[in-house]
Amino acid sequence: MKHLSMVVIVAGLLASSISQAQNQQVKDSTDAEKLDEVLVKAVRVDANSPITHSNLSKEEIAKRNLGQDIPILLNYLPSVVTTTDAGAGIGYTGIRIRGVSAQSTNVTINGIPYSDAESLGTFWVNLGDFASSVENLQVQRGVGTSTNGSGAFGASINVLTDAVSREASGEISNSFGSFNSRKHTVKFSTGLMNEHFEIAGRLSNIASDGYIDRASTDLKSYYLQGSYVDENRLIKAVMFGGNNVTYQSWFGIDEDQLKEDRRFNPAGQYTDEDGNTQFYDNEVDDYRQDHYQLHWNERINNRLSTNVALNYTYGRGFFEQYREDDDFDTYGFDPLTVNGSLVNTTDLIRRRWLDNDYYVLNANVNYKGNQMDIISGFSFSHYDGDHFGEVIWARFASQSDIRDRYYDGNGKKNDFSAFAKATFKINNQFQLYGDLQLRNVNYETSGINSNLTQFNVDENYLFFNPKLGVTYNVDEENDFYFSYARANREPNRDDFENNPEIQPEQLNDFELGWRHRDGNFRLNANSYFMLYDEQLVLTGAINDVGTLLRTNSGRSYRLGLEVDAVIPVADFFTIQPNITLSRNKNIDFIRSFDGEFERLGDTDIAYSPEVISTTALVFAPFKGFQASLIGKYVGEQFMSNVEADRSKLDDYFVSDLNLVYSFQPKSIFKEIVFTGLVNNLFDEEYVSNGYYFSFDDDFTTPGTIVTQEGAGFYPQAGINFLVGATFKF
Template sequence: MKYLLLPFPILLFSAATHAQTTSDTVRALPGVLVTYQAEKLTPITFQNLSGEALQKRSVGQEPSFLLTEMTPNVTAYSDAGSTQGYAYFRLRGIDQTRINITLDGMPLNEPEDQGAYFSNYPDLFNSVSRVQVQRGVGTSQNGTASYGGSVQLFSPGLQDSARTTLGGGYGSFNSFRLFGEYASGVRNGKALYVRASQLHSDGYRSRSSNTSRSVFLSGGLMRDKTSWKLNVVAGQQRNQLAWLGVPDSVLRENRRANVNGPENDQFTQGLVQLQNIWQPSATSTITSSVYGSGLRGGYDFDLNAFIGLPSTAELYRYDFRSGWLGAYTTYARRTQRLTWTSGLQASTYRRRHLGSEKALGELYRNTGRKQEASAFSKLEYRLRRFTLFADAQVRTTTFDYNGSVPFPAINWRFFNPKAGLSFAAADNTTLYYSIGRTSREPTRNDLFGGNDDLLADDQGRPALASQTPESVVDQELGVRHQAGPLQLELNAYYMDFQNEIVLNGNFGPNGLALTNKAESSLRTGLEASVRYQLTPRLLLTNNSAVNYSRIREQREEFKPVLTPALILNQEAACQAGPWLLAVQGRYQSRSFIDFANSAAVGDYVLLNARVQYARRNWQLTLFGNNLTNARYYTNGYVETNGTRKLFVQAPANVYVDVQYSF
């Protein structure tokens, strides 16, 4: 993506602070978009993660693993068994294609299959200033419906002081990272941030290496009442593929086995976002953004390995090229009692798919197109100790397809309402309740039944799976408390689904997970996030979740795939002068890996630790993972012949990271 980086001027903006005495002047222009995030009194379930806290833990691993450590009710696994390369997460057991992910309000979920691929932007979480994770339907978002939740990323805070940081690290499985980071601070109303990273890992499993690089550029220009910000992010990755599960009989002989054939991939992806924040008065703000994203690359597919036969010279390949353009604008008005936000968003997306075989050449090509438009209005009104909340979104999306099978465009229209109430029981305690409904369309993979090229039925018509959208009614009840040494977030949730598209535990020939339709289903449980400063030096942190989920199908009940009933994360961190010692334990109960609940991956306990020494301009950190050398699995599936296939995760491993700032 060099063509994305070289022509752009160093033009970026930061939050402007310009205080004057007249009522219509700007006191502080925000450095990042805030119109979609939840605030202290918003009656939804959310958690904020600071960029500083993320960077203390992040050494280039996939963000999925950071989310499992720092938020409740998140599970993750990786193809390679280590923490780099392809990794995936689930929130409340709901897969990643149904979780909304944005950067400063820009959608990151690919419109066709609604997945956000962090692996295409390696080291991303070391550049963000903060993250807000909303669990449940949350507030209205741009892009993919926040069906199971949303993960909102916020670009670097350009108002930070000037600095330059160089760093590197090395660890088990020949994993390493090199990076350089520069922040100019605000100078004459301008600011610039740049970070470049190079990462590699051989992977724990045989032939599962990842080599990737990325650049994040953010610059700003600010004036009295308006600010401009430009974000440019580009990444490239090359992987040896390991997306097939391994039979448990093989794993007993060789835990590092990889049953994929000689398959590789390479993808390059970049995005550009130009933002403007205009504050015409002290109580109103208009935020606008235009964005574009492009992806190019492909991956190999060994059919013989997929069906369990020895590899031959036969090797297929999937290639993709996509382009995505969009824009949104929001108006926010804030008074002492009222916060009102309304917005519009529209985007158009096109992806070309090309299938080929090494000896035969091109086999097919097709193109998917998707257009989307949405509008929302959100209101929070404070009445003494109560805050009334209402949020409504209208969303329309169209999917069209050009290929060998005639295809009529499919249109979906949704109305997604939400309402809630919070009560400030004390200055440091908030009780809340909310109810919201949201719906979403099937992905292309759901529509095509896991095929990259649409098949025809015996009458020549498109052989489509169900086109019916899924919907959920989500109720959240919780309390937030922060006083002295204690910070507590506790909530209960009840999610009632109709026509839920649930994982069935299998993978299609394109490597994507296959799904079934469920007549009705529910997910309910308790989630807790607790921070307690036991002494000035000792901090205790706990993120835990209890889950009760059921799928009802033809008078039978099943538990959803990969949805453990209990997850416990406990960390103790001790700070003594320049030294930090943190020990973290995780317990995850068993979860089923097939729709019929005939097989499961067992429960497991992990013990991780990190030791950090920071003095003057230096920071040295030693990470130890899975210190008890637990033999565990976090994902798997069952073949039609009953064979269990599992994804092994790495045994004990270490990583050393060093950084120097000046």
């Protein structure tokens, strides 16, 4: 295995300071906060659960929260690989956990599904600076216990937003850094008025020019909550959303460009009438998303409580592109005769729109006795999304009129699930866990897609997802757990567009773990075996908007070992390492090559490195100050399932330095916090993501098929920094 000796060193010396909160219960200091926790109980697990998980508190998130997206803040958790199109963590970012794509990761906010119902992706860029409104966050690896929303195949990310605050407070935060990056945040809370009412909110603006040329980002976002709380009741109305204007950088660059100019961005490139190369200045994604949630939690008695949640999400926006010499046929234009010459191509500017509505109803009841904890309920969601395109300018417009739609389609999705999960404490040593979910999904499309072809899907799926587990507490310091989970997940819109015969994926997930606690020392070891049928693996290819495409791979598996620890060396010095060693294989994989089918045997699953390791060296020499030297190693990986040499991404090792200093002045402010972050401390040139494509062509001799291939890469920034100051009052 390449660089094995370095990996051993990394495993022993490098992890994140944020892993300090892993596998620990969130502790709340007020009744209001305890009621807040109930909002996410249906999708959360506790510290003794037989589910592999990590927790992050508000305090741990704040140490690195200088404007980068939430996936980047999760970068140092076990088995996590992140990437960003613009190269510096602001803008479009991606996360893969255990090698599994974001489309197979289930994300909830306050128990409400956030993953896009149709694409199954999660676009944090639409919620700029959302980390500033997160109370705590739990990442479950494997199938986990997600009882709301679509099933998880790599992980679940369950977010709880700000808890009710009893005391009035305010906060002003500003940060600045490389590539003209900046973040400005204002927060407030009235505290509990008349012991029952609280209003809190946040306004944020994040902007960056990006590491990649012209990959600029302008994110505006808000968060507002109004709460009523008494001894047995919490009613919370939450509104949050944002608008992102992001210059496109999803095309990547080829091998030659990577060597010559790794910051080059081909988006918006065209040739003007004088033959000069130009770049269109508004080649942007412009999208707005608003979320409205209402939560009612009622504690009937000390054992019984109920929770009802309503959600409405409104998303709308477009991406704009300059197109040079596009065919009239693409837009349904009729050919023209201009000055005696036939014209059937034109330069134009187009917008491709999404306009969607998403409704969710969650309801559950929880019974908690001395020996058992049972929660059951249901979730229903309805998605209605319009997809359409407009030509807003054309050099030759043919017969088109303003606001004509050259394609127009619709997608509807209904998702109903009912669940019951329970924890039974048999005695002081054994605890049993069970989780049953029945889920029905209906997905229908109509109209014309962006390829100007009829796109009609009418699929209905009924999934049964059982989960069983046991925890054995050996003593106060050690416990072992074992779990089995079955999960099913439907294809997304892109899957159907690329293959109308696409099949849903199934997973049997086996987890075996050991947790050890001795004072401040923590050690967690977990082995997993994830056995798939028709796993929707990334092929390496992308579509015309930079989305990685997927296909069924038949039988496949992921076998791995995850180890993480908190090692207190001295009162002021802690080492926090984690490492994942894995084997990720398609079984007896078949591909088309030079016009014939070729059996390749077992091949590596795309985007699945065998080694992921992180460690933080955390120094806290005096009160209020902490310095963390954090390193991350990601092993080499293929961007295809055929192990093509040109599809290989090299391994990389990147180090960050994180500094935090806080103090309490004698007047005006309750606390002032200064934060500094140096990313890629040793200026490593690395690529964390890319794409690979191949196609069969007969361009040589008629009747001869030759396979052509190519690759694209998303280079990440060299050394860069962010510094910030937060004033709390």
